[in-house]
Amino acid sequence: MPKFAANISLLFAELPYLDRFQAAADAGFQAVEILFPYELAAKETRRALLANGLELVLINAPPPNYTGGAPGYAAIPGGASRFQSDIRRVLRYAQVLRPGFIHIMSGYAAGTDALDCFVQNLQWAADFAPQQTFTIEPLNPMSQPGYFLNDYNLATEVLGRVDRPNVGLQYDSFHAHMIHGDALAVWERFHPSVVHAQIGAAPERSEPGRGPTDFAQLFAAMDDAGYSGWVSAEYAPSTARTDATLAWMRR
Numbered sequence: 001m002p003k004f005a006a007n008i009s010l011l012f013a014e015l016p017y018l019d020r021f022q023a024a025a026d027a028g029f030q031a032v033e034i035l036f037p038y039e040l041a042a043k044e045t046r047r048a049l050l051a052n053g054l055e056l057v058l059i060n061a062p063p064p065n066y067t068g069g070a071p072g073y074a075a076i077p078g079g080a081s082r083f084q085s086d087i088r089r090v091l092r093y094a095q096v097l098r099p100g101f102i103h104i105m106s107g108y109a110a111g112t113d114a115l116d117c118f119v120q121n122l123q124w125a126a127d128f129a130p131q132q133t134f135t136i137e138p139l140n141p142m143s144q145p146g147y148f149l150n151d152y153n154l155a156t157e158v159l160g161r162v163d164r165p166n167v168g169l170q171y172d173s174f175h176a177h178m179i180h181g182d183a184l185a186v187w188e189r190f191h192p193s194v195v196h197a198q199i200g201a202a203p204e205r206s207e208p209g210r211g212p213t214d215f216a217q218l219f220a221a222m223d224d225a226g227y228s229g230w231v232s233a234e235y236a237p238s239t240a241r242t243d244a245t246l247a248w249m250r251r
């Protein structure tokens with residue numbers, strides 16, 4: 001059985017930010033991920049992690065939060081200086097928070113210039129912070145219309161061209177199903193590049209057990225593949241209380 005983390009930007013969102021850490025620990029999680037931890041000083045988040053014995057698996061590089069704005073600049077031609085200042089900012093947070101992974105978002109773009117730009121920016125980040133592992137994640141076009149990295153084949157092409165040991169694939173069962181129609185098949189095909197995994201049930205991005213994906217099979221496939229990383233629950237709970245949606249963890 002994989003080891004599970006909680007994405008506390010989506011899970012336990014019924015609670016104030018600093019209360020979500022204890023709720024995650026009480027629910028049995030030993031690690032969390034936070035999409036955008038930038039509203040608070042990093043040391044406050046660090047304190048909450050330590051107080052609850054939680055590991056931090058992942059944060060996203062800025063920008064933005066979910067209140068609007070561009071989802072990253074990495075594939076935007078001409079945006080290199082903005083991209084580099086965002087990476088410097090996330091690395092300042094990372095010095096305090098020590099996340100296993102930093103997810104770099106491509107932004108809205110298309111075409112070969114965007115692809116070249118994405119590759120170059122990822123290489124720059126990888127070389128600027130060789131001690132840090134970065135991830136890229138395909139997001140489905142229904143949820144993120146116009147987002148550049150919208151396909152696992154494209155992600156594989158990008159990773160091949162970036163060719164750095166500290167840049168890997170972030171698999172998300174929700175997006176994988178929405179993009180390619182079968183989350184398990186995507187896992188089977190692309191798992192050699194996966195360094196971090198997230199789960200949510202398509203089509204609603206709800207808790208595992210509510211859609212067509214057989215999560216018992218997916219978890220078994222992760223074990224069979226020898227995947228030893230975190231599997232982070234990243235879904236919008238279908239009820240007002242997150243802890244009422246965790247049966248999938250105990251099954």
Ligand SMILES: O=C(O)C(=O)[C@H](O)CO
Nearest residue numbers: 035060103137139172234
């Ligand atoms: O939307 C997702 O699935 C993610 O994991 C991204 O980090 C979006 O912020």
Ligand SMILES: [Mg+2]
Nearest residue numbers: 137172198234
């Ligand atoms: Mg995700």
